[in-house]
Amino acid sequence: MQLDRYVTTLGKHLKARYGERVRKLALHAGFSCPNRDGSLGRGGCSFCSVRSFSHADPRVAIGVQLSQRKAEMQRAARYLAYFQAYTSTYAEIEDLQRLYEEATAHADIIGLCVGTRPDCVPDAVLEMLAGYRLRGYEVWLELGLQSADDATLVRVNRGHGFAAYADAVARARLHRIPVCVHLIVGLPGESAAASLVTHQRVLELGVQGIKLHPLMIVKGSQLAVEHARQGVATLSLAEYAATAAELIRRTPTEVVFHRVSATARAPTLIAPHWCYTAWPANNAICRDLAQNGAQGSRV
Numbered sequence: 093m094q095l096d097r098y099v100t101t102l103g104k105h106l107k108a109r110y111g112e113r114v115r116k117l118a119l120h121a122g123f124s125c126p127n128r129d130g131s132l133g134r135g136g137c138s139f140c141s142v143r144s145f146s147h148a149d150p151r152v153a154i155g156v157q158l159s160q161r162k163a164e165m166q167r168a169a170r171y172l173a174y175f176q177a178y179t180s181t182y183a184e185i186e187d188l189q190r191l192y193e194e195a196t197a198h199a200d201i202i203g204l205c206v207g208t209r210p211d212c213v214p215d216a217v218l219e220m221l222a223g224y225r226l227r228g229y230e231v232w233l234e235l236g237l238q239s240a241d242d243a244t245l246v247r248v249n250r251g252h253g254f255a256a257y258a259d260a261v262a263r264a265r266l267h268r269i270p271v272c273v274h275l276i277v278g279l280p281g282e283s284a285a286a287s288l289v290t291h292q293r294v295l296e297l298g299v300q301g302i303k304l305h306p307l308m309i310v311k312g313s314q315l316a317v318e319h320a321r322q323g324v325a326t327l328s329l330a331e332y333a334a335t336a337a338e339l340i341r342r343t344p345t346e347v348v349f350h351r352v353s354a355t356a357r358a359p360t361l362i363a364p365h366w367c368y369t370a371w372p373a374n375n376a377i378c379r380d381l382a383q384n385g386a387q388g389s390r391v
């Protein structure tokens with residue numbers, strides 16, 4: 093089923109804006125994470141695994157990684173460079189500038205998506221990203237929040253609270269940089285109602301994009317260890333689809349969904365098994381939206 097019929101997907105948004113298909117190329121630029129190296133915390137978020145990020149090799153030059161990603165997918169005329177792995181603003185400003193310039197030096201790269209933590213976006217980074225926007229690039233600041241509940245954020249060892257997110261969003265707005273928030277549905281201790289509250293708080297602050305994920309247990313994470321010891325509950329496909337569809341219905345149509353679910357590859361994924369591919373979740377969410385109303389129908 094076609095998600096675009098019911099949801100303002102990133103693909104649909106970009107096609108309307110640029111008149112043709114634009115694809116996102118995920119990169120690994122060798123950044124680290126302050127929640128792992130001790131600067132802000134140690135051990136990382138409990139759901140995070142270094143290996144589950146991307147299969148890109150950070151030793152490979154950005155230009156080569158871009159060519160590799162293009163070769164792996166259906167080609168498009170234009171692309172966005174997505175600095176995905178770890179905390180992609182966690183470096184000296186000169187190093188960030190060099191990496192972003194390396195990506196945008198390619199004529200078919202029309203924008204940057206930068207994934208990071210809310211407490212890792214100093215004004216200097218925002219000013220630099222605003223500069224790319226002024227030069228005509230599509231720019232998205234992707235902020236991992238996962239939950240708006242500070243108790244949950246402590247439970248999963250995020251190392252920041254909701255206030256850090258609110259601060260980053262306010263400063264990004266001053267620089268007119270669109271924010272895409274990453275949210276996880278089904279975090280330990282959270283019900284579907286908690287996801288609705290998080291979503292509501294995010295909308296109240298103002299957001300231009302949302303990326304939804306179900307909680308996944310992946311090898312190498314703290315949750316994987318816990319899961320082996322005592323089991324960690326994950327959502328069934330039906331539970332996830334019902335919550336995701338409800339969140340989508342409660343989202344205004346001008347907010348762009350960068351993703352409505354997530355996948356992990358076979359050796360990495362422990363649970364839930366339906367996350368091996370994107371289709372089960374996409375189809376289940378589409379069916380729900382077709383039956384109960386599309387994006388924006390419950391705003």
Ligand code: SF4
Pocket residue numbers: 125126127128135136137140141177178179209236250
């Ligand atoms: S999810 Fe992001 S912030 Fe958390 S440990 Fe992983 S890279 Fe760091």
